[in-house]
Amino acid sequence: MRPAQSHPHLITLIMCTALSVLALNMFLPSLANIAAEYGVDYAYANLSIAGFLSISAVMQIVIGPLSDRFGRRPVLLVAVSLFTLASVGAALAQDITSFLAFRLLQSVIVVGTVVPRAAVRDMFDTEEAARTLGYVTMAMALAPMLGPMFGGLLDIAFGWRASFWLYTLLGAIVLLMVWGDFGETNARKSVTFMAQMRRYPLLFSSRRFWGYSACIAFSLGGFYCFITGAPMVATAWFDMNSAQVGLGIGIITGGFMVGNFVSARLIRRVPLLTLILSGRISAVLGPSLGLSVFLTGQGGAYLFFASAVLVGFGNGLTIANASTGLMSVRPELAGSAAGLSGALGVAVGAILTTVTGSVVNAENAPFAVLGLILGCSLLALASALYVRWVDQREPLTAAE
Incomplete structure (x- = not known):
């Protein structure tokens, strides 16, 4: 598949956003089973949520300037690749420490809520950008509603690790979509990352x-x-x-x-x-x-x-x-x-x-x-x- 040269289609933007939201909530019904398998308190297993959110908040501050400096496409490709690898690691983890480490690395997928929004603003004027973002953010509505429901069914049928194998599959699909459809949209890159940060x-x-x-x-x-x-x-x-x-x-x-x-x-x-x-x-x-x-x-x-x-x-x-x-x-x-x-x-x-x-x-x-x-x-x-x-x-x- 050739790397994309043209601007991304709406479905690619939606998939990036949806994966970012699903990464937070799809496995929520499995928290109790994760704690039980690793023999830890529920509160300890819940760090997979609290820690994910905390790191996501910090990463959003850095990801934005990175995409302004290096472009939307490379930042998204690297982040989705890391998310996919981290999903494999979490699915195979044999102890709670390893699981939490890979789970926290998954937080890099917060790029899926930041970069598509910036890309839409790159591509369109204010009115068209708002119209397109309206459709993209619908993914932020469907994913929280359907994600935990589907994650619960996976847990019942195959165990909690099934959600992380699905994360792996979805990450690979989104990675291919970004590679083949998400051409660079940022035509005004900064000279250096520090120069970009100084513009904050x-x-x-x-x-x-x-x-x-x-x-x-x-x-x-x-x-x-x-x-x-x-x-x-x-x-x-x-x-x-x-x-x-x-x-x-x-x-x-x-x-x-x-x-x-x-x-x-x-x-x-x-x-x-x-x-x-x-x-x-x-x-x-x-x-x-x-x-x-x-x-x-x-x-x-x-x-x-x-x-x-x-x-x-x-x-x-x-x-x-x-x-x-x-x-x-x-x-x-x-x-x-x-x-x-x-x-x-x-x-x-x-x-x-x-x-x-x-x-x-x-x-x-x-x-x-x-x-x-x-x-x-x-x-x-x-x-x-x-x-x-x-x-x-x-x-x-x-x-x-």
Whole structure:
């Protein structure tokens, strides 16, 4: 197969993104079995998640500038190759230390959420980039919904190592797709890596960048609060079984997909920031109505999950458009911007997941969860309004 010379097709971008998301969550149903086979506590095996997230956050800060300096294609090829080899290592690991080492090396696949976004911004103008990212981010909706379900079936049928053999197969497929379809998109590479890193202050000093990044981080934060707290609400208040809980949690993902689809259809007719603000209003409206009704003592399961649908829909209108906005502040730093904002999102998500786990209990579950989601949605709305205020005072030109 000849190396690609032309820009990547949409399916290649989607596959890269989907693999990055699946790498985090597909094997989650197997954690207890992994701990049992290696004879360690569940908390120790859970380092395969916590450590993966921690390293992913740090790597996103580095991967972005690397792709700005050396190009999107070589960084993606190296990362997917390492992920595939690490998957083989994890599948064959005979002790927990080796398993965790290979598992943490798998975190290099975070490149799949950073580089495709930067590549889309390289290829298209602002409106078309937002439209394309809307379709790409749908993979971020389907993968969390289907990944754990399929991973659980693999565990039952073949054992937990089957998920890592599937990671190996998927890594090899994506590697071939990148090799044959992902031509270089970065036409403005830096002279040296350090020169690229020294340009980071251009992002640090950009109020637009931080406004868009905070909007994304708190939008995702509401999602993290929901998936962390919803199981407690469902079991303690509505006596739902595990299958019903899984369906309820997946419903916010359905709203996200619809929001992405609507955004992709409207982006050529509706301004970017208008779509973002509409999404934030939807995300505020859902938990506000839900919390108000629960406070009157009339809340139920359908209302609780319907509130989450509006949050997911709002996030669908927001994420791709805000990502395009932050990468448009300094197009020559698109990779760095995608990586830095991604790291911020992971960090905020980790904090809010911890806070939700600490605050939510059987007595206050629906009130606490909806309250936390509402707080995140309001902060994301405030961030979007801040960007609008900056736009009115300082219209964006070729460079901020």
